[in-house]
Amino acid sequence: MERHARIYIAGHRGMVGSAILRRLQAEGFDQLLTRRQAELDLTDQAAVHRFFQDHPIDHVVLAAARVGGIQANNTYPAEFIYQNLDRGQRDPCGL
Numbered sequence: 001m002e003r004h005a006r007i008y009i010a011g012h013r014g015m016v017g018s019a020i021l022r023r024l025q026a027e028g029f030d031q032l033l034t035r036r037q038a039e040l041d042l043t044d045q046a047a048v049h050r051f052f053q054d055h056p057i058d059h060v061v062l063a064a065a066r067v068g069g070i071q072a073n074n075t076y077p078a079e080f081i082y083q084n085l086d087r088g089q090r091d092p093c094g095l
């Protein structure tokens with residue numbers, strides 16, 4: 001990836017996303033874009049569409065997810081698969 005590429009890191013405060021953010025910063029990427037869930041909920045299709053219209057983005061790192069432990073995964077399997085598929089399906093480009 002080009003150092004000046006505009007990169008949106010979804011889930012940048014999480015365990016995976018924060019590590020990716022630190023690595024990209026250390027590598028000199030200088031156009032990193034982040035939003036907390038409270039600022040941009042990836043399950044809100046209209047908000048996601050507006051965000052990508054307002055911000056020209058070259059690459060997306062998708063590290064946002066609803067994550068649970070073994071107990072939570074066993075108790076709420078449908079909720080987890082539904083919510084996490086939903087994040088991946090939001091189509092910012094309208095393709």
Ligand SMILES: NC(=O)c1ccc[n+]([C@@H]2O[C@H](COP(=O)([O-])OP(=O)(O)OC[C@H]3O[C@@H](n4cnc5c(N)ncnc54)[C@H](OP(=O)(O)O)[C@@H]3O)[C@@H](O)[C@H]2O)c1
Pocket residue numbers: 010011012013014015016017035036037038040041042043063064065066067
């Ligand atoms: N942790 C691991 O060792 C590991 C290993 C391999 C794969 N993974 C995968 O990596 C992904 C992330 O895991 P993690 O451990 O980093 O999770 P995490 O620490 O719980 O972080 C999840 C992040 O997702 C964001 N998020 C959740 N729902 C969102 C929504 N509706 N809209 C926008 N942002 C949302 C949260 O944002 P806020 O902070 O703003 O609330 C948070 O920053 C998961 O798919 C997981 O299965 C994790």
